[in-house]
Structures are given as structure tokens and as C-alpha cells.
Amino acid sequence: xxxxxxxxxxxxxxxxxxxxxxxxxxxxxxxxxxxxxxxxxxxxxxxxxxxxxxxxxxxxxxxxxxxxxxxxxxxxxxxxxxxxxxxxxxxxxxxxxxxxxxxxxxxxxxxxxxxxxxxxxxxxxxxxxxxxxxxxxxxxxxxxxxxxxxxxxxxxxxxxxxxxxxxxxxxxxxxxxxxxxxxxxxxxxxxxxxxxxxxxxxxxxxxxxxxxxxxxxxxxxxxxxxxxxxxxxxxxxxxxxxxxxxxxxxxxxxxxxxxxxxxxxxxxxxxxxxxxxxxxxxxxxxxxxxxxxxxxxxxxxxxxxxxxxxxxxxxxxxxxxxxxxxxxxxxxxxxxxxxxxxxxxxxxxxxxxxxxxxxxx
Amino acid sequence: xxxxxxxxxxxxxxxxxxxxxxxxxxxxxxxxxxxxxxxxxxxxxxxxxxxxxxxxxxxxxxxxxxxxxxxxxxxxxxxxxxxxxxxxxxxxxxxxxxxxxxxxxxxxxxxxxxxxxxxxxxxxxxxxxxxxxxxxxxxxxxxxxxxxxxxxxxxxxxxxxxxxxxxxxxxxxxxxxxxxxxxxxxxxxxxxxxxxxxxxxxxxxxxxxxxxxxxxxxxxxxxxxxxxxxxxxxxxxxxxxxxxxxxxxxxxxxxxxxxxxxxxxxxxxxxxxxxxxxxxxxxxxxxxxxxxxxxxxxxxxxxxxxxxxxxxxxxxxxxxxxxxxxxxxxxxxxxxxxxxxxxxxxxxxxxxxxxxxxxxx
Numbered sequence: 001x002x003x004x005x006x007x008x009x010x011x012x013x014x015x016x017x018x019x020x021x022x023x024x025x026x027x028x029x030x031x032x033x034x035x036x037x038x039x040x041x042x043x044x045x046x047x048x049x050x051x052x053x054x055x056x057x058x059x060x061x062x063x064x065x066x067x068x069x070x071x072x073x074x075x076x077x078x079x080x081x082x083x084x085x086x087x088x089x090x091x092x093x094x095x096x097x098x099x100x101x102x103x104x105x106x107x108x109x110x111x112x113x114x115x116x117x118x119x120x121x122x123x124x125x126x127x128x129x130x131x132x133x134x135x136x137x138x139x140x141x142x143x144x145x146x147x148x149x150x151x152x153x154x155x156x157x158x159x160x161x162x163x164x165x166x167x168x169x170x171x172x173x174x175x176x177x178x179x180x181x182x183x184x185x186x187x188x189x190x191x192x193x194x195x196x197x198x199x200x201x202x203x204x205x206x207x208x209x210x211x212x213x214x215x216x217x218x219x220x221x222x223x224x225x226x227x228x229x230x231x232x233x234x235x236x237x238x239x240x241x242x243x244x245x246x247x248x249x250x251x252x253x254x255x256x257x258x259x260x261x262x263x264x265x266x267x268x269x270x271x272x273x274x275x276x277x278x279x280x281x282x283x284x285x286x287x288x289x290x291x292x293x294x295x296x297x298x299x300x301x302x303x304x305x306x307x308x309x310x311x312x313x314x315x316x317x318x319x320x321x322x323x324x325x326x327x328x329x330x331x332x333x334x335x336x337x338x339x340x341x342x343x344x345x346x347x348x349x350x351x352x353x354x355x356x357x358x359x360x361x
Numbered sequence: 362x363x364x365x366x367x368x369x370x371x372x373x374x375x376x377x378x379x380x381x382x383x384x385x386x387x388x389x390x391x392x393x394x395x396x397x398x399x400x401x402x403x404x405x406x407x408x409x410x411x412x413x414x415x416x417x418x419x420x421x422x423x424x425x426x427x428x429x430x431x432x433x434x435x436x437x438x439x440x441x442x443x444x445x446x447x448x449x450x451x452x453x454x455x456x457x458x459x460x461x462x463x464x465x466x467x468x469x470x471x472x473x474x475x476x477x478x479x480x481x482x483x484x485x486x487x488x489x490x491x492x493x494x495x496x497x498x499x500x501x502x503x504x505x506x507x508x509x510x511x512x513x514x515x516x517x518x519x520x521x522x523x524x525x526x527x528x529x530x531x532x533x534x535x536x537x538x539x540x541x542x543x544x545x546x547x548x549x550x551x552x553x554x555x556x557x558x559x560x561x562x563x564x565x566x567x568x569x570x571x572x573x574x575x576x577x578x579x580x581x582x583x584x585x586x587x588x589x590x591x592x593x594x595x596x597x598x599x600x601x602x603x604x605x606x607x608x609x610x611x612x613x614x615x616x617x618x619x620x621x622x623x624x625x626x627x628x629x630x631x632x633x634x635x636x637x638x639x640x641x642x643x644x645x646x647x648x649x650x651x652x653x654x655x656x657x658x659x660x661x662x663x664x665x666x667x668x669x670x671x672x673x674x675x676x677x678x679x680x681x682x683x684x685x686x687x688x689x690x691x692x693x694x695x696x697x698x699x700x701x702x703x704x705x706x707x708x709x710x711x712x713x714x715x716x717x718x719x720x721x722x
Contacts, residue, residue: 003393007400010602018387018395025383026376032364032681034379036561036607039368039684072433072563073584076598080582108582195599200397202433202563202601221441221469223434237437238556240563240601241371246397320393323400 004345007323008152008298009175009196012340017249035245040238048245049234055251059178059260060207063185067213069206069226070234070244075174075193078204079105082146082170082189083112085216085226091143094118094167096136098158098293099127099151100329101172109146118145126330127154129290136162144168144188150176152196153327155300155334156293161186168212176297177205178254179339180264188212189226194243197297197338198250203243254339263339270337270346271296277353284357288332302332303360309333312356319352321345365706368684369513369659370536370557373701378610396606401599409606410595416612420539420621421568424546428574430567430587431595431605436462436535436554439565440469443507443531443550446577446587448474452504455479455528457497459519459654460488460512461690462533470507479506487691488515490651497523505529505549511537513557514688516661516695517654522547529573537658538566539615540700541625549573550587555604558658558699559611564604615700624700631698631707632657638714645718649693663693664721670694673717680713682706 005012028035031044038045053068062068071077087093087109095106097120109115118138119131138145145167150157152175161169168188177192184190189208195201206226213226222228228236234244254263275294278285278301287294287301303309309332313325326332335349366373389396392405399406414429423429432438448454448470456467458481470476479499480492499506506528511518513536522530529549538553545551550569556562567587574587583589589597595605615624636655639646639662648655648662664670670693674686687693696710 001393002388005394005398007394007398009599010397010399010401012398013395015387018397022383022386025386026379027363031683032362033366033368033683034374036371036379037366037368037373038371040371040562041689072435072601073438074433074598076584077434080584084582108584111580111582193599195602200601200603201401201599202604219472221445221472223437223441223469237435238370238554238562240433240561240604241556242561242603243563243601322392322394328402 004321004348005323006321006335006337006341006349008327008334008336009193010201011196011323011336011338013246014250014253014340017246017253020249021246036242038241040235040241045241048248052244052248052251055248055255056205059251059254060182060184062207065209065211066185067208067210067230069208069229070239071204071206071229072202072240074201074204075101075172075191076104078172078191078206079108080112081224081226082144083109083115084220084224086168086170086212087113087115087143088217089113092116092139092141094138094142094145096131096145096147096162097121098130098148098156099154101151101153101174102146102148105146105148105172126288127151127156128288129293130156130158131162133162138165138167140165140167142167144170146170146172148172150295150297152298152336153329155287155289155295155298157295157297159292178260178263179267179297181260194247196336199247200243203240203247205247266343267296267337267339269343270341271299273343273346273350274299274335274337274353277350281353281357282361284361285353297338298334298336300326300330300332300334306331308360311360315356316349316352321349321352365682365709366684367682367696367698367702367710369688369695369697370554371562372557372697372699374560374607375611375614375701378607378614381610382607397603399602401596401602406602409609413605413609413612416609416616417566420612420615421543421545423568426570426572427546428569428571428591430569430590431600432565432567432590433563433601435562435565436533436552437465439533439552439567440466441473442585442587443505444470444473444476445581445585447529447531447573448476448504449578450474453477453500453502455499455503455506457492457506457508457523458482459491459509460515460517462512462514462535463507463509466507466509466533487649488512488517489649490654491517491519492523494523499526499528501526501528503528505531507531507533509533511656511658513659513697514690516648516650516656516659518656518658520653539621539624540628540658542621555608557697560608561604564601564608566608627704628657628698628700630704631702632660634704634707634711635660635696635698635714638711642714642718643722645722646714658699659695659697661687661691661693661695667692669721672721676717677710677713682710682713
């Protein structure tokens with residue numbers, strides 16, 4: 001029996017993707033071997049990689065100005081690679097910090113060069129909002145500005161991106177990549193750890209403007225240069241082949257489900273179900289995030305006490321719903337509603353929330 | 362029908378490992394979810410990771426002085442991380458270059474600091490041997506000496522490691538990790554891309570002396586410091602969870618097959634079968650590598666012509682044996698005989714070699 005999986009990442013994958021992976025695990029397309037046992041330089045794997053890139057470009061309607069790369073090391077390695085490549089000595093970078101991941105990205109950049117929080121939305125130790133329009137004062141001479149589109153731990157999400165004012169925009173979209181149609185062409189570089197919305201852990205998707213990549217530092221070890229990976233079409237060194245294979249299946253599934261517009265409708269309905277249960281609970285549940293900044297992907301909320309939070313997580317588990325414990329850094333409850341979580345799953349959670357509130361309210 | 366898989370990496374995996382992975386892909390140990398969908402911070406995955414470390418330590422009889430880490434980015438990222446962490450400004454590092462991978466490692470180190478080839482065994486454009494005892498002139502003040510125990514492309518392998526003379530020894534064991542019992546305690550740091558002898562791509566195993574790791578540079582981004590990963594028990598950021606899971610299964614399989622002594626006997630017999638077919642062919646097949654430096658893992662050889670090399674690869678494929686084409690950099694034929702390749706597989710290849718030589722000799 002499959003549980004309802006609200007894990008924050010690694011997270012739920014579409015069941016048809018898992019079934020297909022299982023069915024062909026010993027013999028990929030009649031080759032007599034597993035996709036796991038196959039050279040990354042062979043025609044079979046190259047067709048998988050090529051297909052993943054084509055499908056991703058199609059889903060995103062990505063213009064030819066931008067490149068798609070698959071890399072390793074997670075978003076955490078991107079935190080270091082971005083400043084290593086694009087923050088030259090003497091220049092500065094602006095970070096817009098709206099949560100714990102943005103804080104980490106900034107800290108890593110500061111180990112490389114001059115990086116500052118152009119705006120840090122932390123107040124009284126917590127992140128509750130993204131900046132409003134006009135609130136950002138970016139340095140027009142900054143090498144780049146870095147955003148985190150969705151903060152998984154804090155449940156805070158940008159619904160509209162602030163204008164970067166001509167400064168190259170870099171965005172960590174790990175936890176809300178492909179949740180809706182979004183024009184990535186204004187961004188110079190976007191990265192997303194796959195293990196939330198598009199695949200397994202150990203793989204990062206990078207979408208970047210070719211011109212921007214060409215401007216990266218050349219005096220780094222080759223493996224640390226985005227340019228190396230772009231020139232080699234993600235095959236400079238052996239990639240996470242199984243991860244790319246799985247992402248290909250997820251992309252195909254996304255297309256089959258109606259693409260990103262359909263995903264957006266579904267994701268908004270899922271979030272509405274959960275936030276509806278929060279807002280309709282007469283104050284039993286509280287979401288610490290300002291309404292306009294609430295995450296569609298990772299709603300966070302609390303009951304009246306830590307003890308009840310724990311009872312909630314426990315009770316939900318008994319009802320077949322897992323992964324609801326908030327991140328250890330902030331506590332509370334978190335329901336990650338990535339693409340592979342169905343509307344029925346979210347409604348089941350909302351139903352449980354209502355019953356739990358009636359019982360304990 | 363499964364083929365006989367001589368791929369150089371990603372490479373053959375033990376069939377029981379693949380079968381088990383398939384059987385539990387939708388539901389890992391009754392959790393109701395796939396190992397792919399599971400938090401790396403949850404008890405279920407942590408037990409997988411812990412078990413992998415315990416089994417690896419037991420197989421290697423690793424003393425408490427040394428740490429086991431799982432990292433991402435392949436051996437290619439290690440090429441950069443080793444000098445970034447352990448080659449301080451003003452110091453130098455010695456590289457013993459016995460093949461194409463050692464050359465790459467040296468080049469990456471030179472992008473970081475002062476690194477030299479203490480010895481480069483390339484002659485007339487080819488690598489054919491490892492240095493003999495006493496041939497190495499290491500700088501006693503070097504920050505470390507770097508070796509590549511087995512060169513996959515050139516088919517050259519160290520069978521005995523040269524004394525490092527008090528200099529910290531770092532070794533890339535990507536393609537011959539766990540092929541036999543080996544005492545890793547003299548090494549300060551050993552790394553191995555998993556996709557050859559122990560698992561899938563996208564994962565690197567690092568075995569390192571704790572004292573050595575503690576001496577690494579502190580002024581790097583956290584993700585680039587070995588110390589970060591050691592302190593966090595390989596969970597500083599989300600690891601390649603599926604890769605670690607698969608390695609755990611491979612380690613269990615290795616133990617079930619009799620451990621590293623049994624592997625050594627089997628691997629030597631496999632290599633003897635293939636080299637026997639080379640040496641018994643009356644000169645039809647030639648191995649360019651000096652006999653004492655021949656790789657047990659990746660025998661390379663040639664027929665009298667490139668056209669026959671191609672016919673050999675084609676004919677072998679028709680007979681159900683794949684992955685025999687030599688690396689594009691050197692051409693010829695290569696049979697990778699990693700742990701998951703059985704003695705029967707190697708004997709089948711030797712049989713094909715004999716028949717092919719009779720037909721074309």
C-alpha cells in the first residue's frame with residue numbers, strides 16, 4: 001500500500017514513473033541491460049539525455065538564448081559555483097534573502113567574494129514574506145542578484161519576480177521548478193535540485209543564458225566552470241545517468257498531464273485546499289507567512305501547541321499521510337505539495353486537518 | 362535476455378542487486394514509498410546509509426583513523442577538491458601520472474596551485490606502465506602525492522603501491538576500488554567514482570584519514586570542504602540517496618560472495634582468461650601495456666588492424682557481448698572486468714577471442 005507522501009525532498013514521484021522505471025530496470029528498451037549499467041557516451045543514454053532536454057525546453061518554451069544543463073552536487077554546490085564563476089574580484093553580488101536557503105546561498109558567496117544581503121526579510125528570527133514591489137534597492141553595478149523563488153523551510157514564495165533593473169538575475173528554483181508556466185528568459189541563471197519537483201536527489205537542473213555562461217571565470221578547475229558543462233552538453237564527466245533518466249520520465253508525465261498550465265491549476269487547487277483548512281479552522285491552525293507570500297509548494301502551519309503539532313504528525317501518519325513534520329530548524333507542520341502530489345492527496349490532508357481541529361479545538 | 366556487459370562505467374551491476382532494487386522500487390521495506398521518495402533525514406534512509414558505511418568498513422577492515430564519506434560530482438570533482446582543500450599557497454603537490462585520468466587530475470590541480478608531475482609515464486604518446494620501485498623521486502615537502510591506482514583508458518594498474526616516503530598519499534581508485542583486499546590505512550585520502558566497481562554514477566566514495574581532513578583549508582565555501590561532509594556524516598546536503606542505497610546492496614552482495622579475497626581470486630581468474638587469450642593468440646592480439654603493469658580490471662588489446670578491431674566489437678555484440686570498444690582517445694578493444702562481471706562472462710569473451718583469431722588470423 002502506497003502512503004500519501006508530503007515529504008519536502010526527496011519527495012513523492014508520479015506512480016506511473018516509478019512503475020515504468022521498475023518494469024524496465026533490468027532491461028532498458030531491449031538493450032539487455034539496465035539504464036544503470038549503460039555508458040553515458042552510448043547512443044541509448046544520449047537519446048535519453050537529449051529527450052530530457054527537448055521535453056524540458058518544450059515545457060518551458062525556452063528560447064534558444066538559454067542552455068539546459070544537468071549537473072551534480074545539489075543546489076548547495078550551486079551556492080558556491082555561482083559566485084566562483086560570476087563574482088569577480090572587486091565586484092559585488094546582491095542577495096535577496098527570504099528564507100533559510102537564501103541565507104545559506106549568501107554565506108557561501110561570502111566565502112568567495114563580496115556579497116551582501118540587498119534585503120533580508122528575517123524579522124524576529126523568522127521569515128514571513130517576500131519583498132513588495134519597489135522595496136528592493138539593488139546595486140546597479142552588482143555582478144548579479146540572487147533570489148530564492150520558494151523557501152521550502154519557511155513556506156515563503158515569490159509569486160511575481162521583482163525587476164532586477166538590468167542586473168543579471170540568478171534564481172534558486174529548487175522547490176518550485178516547473179510548478180507553473182514561467183518565462184525563464186529574463187533570468188541569467190536558474191538552478192533547481194531535482195529531488196523536489198522533478199526527480200531524484202543527486203541531480204541539479206540548470207537553465208542559463210548562453211551569453212552569461214560565456215562570461216564566467218576561466219581560471220577555475222574545469223569541473224567548476226559552467227562553461228565546461230555547457231560545451232560538453234552535460235557530458236564533461238559521467239553525469240547522474242539514472243537521475244537524468246528519471247527526470248525524462250517525469251517530464252513526459254508532466255506533458256501527459258497537460259503541461260505546466262494544468263500543473264498550475266492543480267497546484268493552486270491543492271494549496272487552496274490546505275490553506276482553506278488553515279483559514280477555516282477558526283484560528284486552530286495558524287500559518288506564520290503573510291498571505292500574499294504563502295508558498296503554493298510548501299504550506300507551513302501550526303496548531304495551538306508543539307504537543308498538538310506532534311500529535312497531528314503522528315495522527316496523520318496513522319491515517320496514511322507521511323512527511324508532515326516541519327523542518328527541524330523551525331518546527332511546526334509542513335505539507336509539501338509538489339507536482340506528484342495529487343489534488344485528492346491534498347484534499348485528504350485538508351479533511352484530516354478539519355477532523356483533527358474538531359477533535360482538539 | 363541480459364547481455365554480457367563489459368562497459369567501462371557506468372558498468373555491469375550484480376543481477377541480484379538489480380532484482381532486489383526492482384522488487385522494492387515502489388515500496389521500500391513496507392514504508393509505502395520508494396527509496397527515491399524518502400527524506401535523507403528520515404530513519405529509513407539513515408539506516409541504509411549507516412549500513413552502507415558499516416559494510417564498507419568491514420569489507421575494507423578499515424581502522425577508526427579513517428572516515429567513509431559519500432559525495433557527489435564524480436572523481437572529476439575530486440580532482441579539484443583535493444588541491445582546493447590540501448594544496449595551500451606556497452606548497453607543492455606531486456602527481457604520479459600513469460594514464461589519462463592522472464593527467465586530468467594534475468591539470469585540475471594546476472588550476473588551483475603548484476602541482477607537478479613527479480613522474481609522467483607517457484612515452485611516444487601512450488601510457489604502458491607504472492613506475493618501478495625506486496623510480497619515483499618525490500618531494501619530501503610536497504603537500505601530498507597523488508596516484509591513480511588503475512587507469513581505465515590505458516589499462517595500466519598499480520599492483521603494489523610505491524612508498525610515499527612520509528608524504529600524504531592521495532589515490533584515485535575509481536576503477537579498482539574493492540577489487541581485492543587492500544589496506545587503505547597508509548593513504549590519507551582515497552576516492553572512487555561508484556559507477557565502475559560499486560554502484561551507479563553520480564556518487565563518489567571517499568575514504569580518508571580524519572587527521573588529514575582536519576588539516577584542510579577552512580576558507581572555502583562549506584560545500585567544497587571535506588571537513589563539512591565528514592562532520593555531517595555525508596548528510597550536509599541531500600546526497601544521492603538512490604546511489605547510496607544501491608551501493609549498500611552491492612556491498613551486501615560482495616559480502617555474500619565471500620568478500621574481497623573471493624573477489625580477488627575471481628578477478629584474477631577473469632583477467633587471466635582474457636590475457637591468456639591475448640598471449641595465446643600467436644601475436645594476433647597485442648596488449649600495449651607492459652606485463653607487470655597490466656590492469657586486472659580493464660584489459661586493453663588490439664587486433665592486427667583497426668578494421669579488425671571494429672569487426673571484433675561488432676561480432677562480439679552479435680554474440681551478446683557489449684561495451685568492448687576501446688576509449689575514443691586510444692581506440693582498440695577494452696574489456697572491463699569489474700566485480701559484477703562473472704568468470705563465465707570473461708571465459709565467454711576469451712572463447713570469442715580465440716574463435717575470432719582463428720577466423721581472421
